[in-house]
Amino acid sequence: MGIRKALIAALVATAGIALPAAAQPQAVDAKRFGVYVLVADVDRSVAFYELLFMKDPQVRTPALVGFDVAGGLFGIVDRATFAPGTPAGGSVRPYIRVVDINAAFAHVNTLAPGRIEDGRVTTEGPFSFFRFTDPDGNTLEFFSLTVPR
Known part of the structure; x- marks a missing residue:
C-alpha cells in the first residue's frame, strides 16, 4: 500500500469516517513472488544456476528462464x-534463506571460487550471510537466521 493511501486509511480509521467502497485500499492478489x-x-x-540450485528450470523460453526456489520464481x-x-x-539483490549457511557457502565456493564477497560467512547476532x-x-x-527458543 502506498504511503498516501496508508495515511488516508489511518486518518479515516481514527476519525470514524467511512470511505466509499471504491476508495478502500485493496490488497494485491499475488499468486507467486519472483525476482x-x-x-x-x-x-x-x-x-x-542449474548448478547453484541443483535443479532444472521450471520455465524456459529463449529469453527468460525461471527456477522454482522455495515457492518463488x-x-x-x-x-x-x-x-x-x-x-x-x-540490477537486483536477491536474498535467499538457506537451511545450512555453511553447506551453502561450501557449495557456492566450489561453484564460484573467488566470487564470494570477503570470502567468508558474516555473522551478526542470529543472522549469518554471504x-x-x-x-x-x-x-x-x-542467509540463515537462528531464532532463539
Whole structure:
C-alpha cells in the first residue's frame, strides 16, 4: 500500500469516517513472488544456476528462464531482449534463506571460487550471510537466521 493511501486509511480509521467502497485500499492478489536477474548470455547463466540450485528450470523460453526456489520464481532474463541499455550487474539483490549457511557457502565456493564477497560467512547476532556474484556480476545473498527458543 502506498504511503498516501496508508495515511488516508489511518486518518479515516481514527476519525470514524467511512470511505466509499471504491476508495478502500485493496490488497494485491499475488499468486507467486519472483525476482529476476538480467544477463548477457542466457545459456551460460542457466548452466550456472542449474548448478547453484541443483535443479532444472521450471520455465524456459529463449529469453527468460525461471527456477522454482522455495515457492518463488527466480528468473534469468536476457538483457538485450527485455532491458537493453541496463548496465551489467547490480540490477537486483536477491536474498535467499538457506537451511545450512555453511553447506551453502561450501557449495557456492566450489561453484564460484573467488566470487564470494570477503570470502567468508558474516555473522551478526542470529543472522549469518554471504554474498557472491553470478557470471554477469549480479550479486546474490544467501542467509540463515537462528531464532532463539
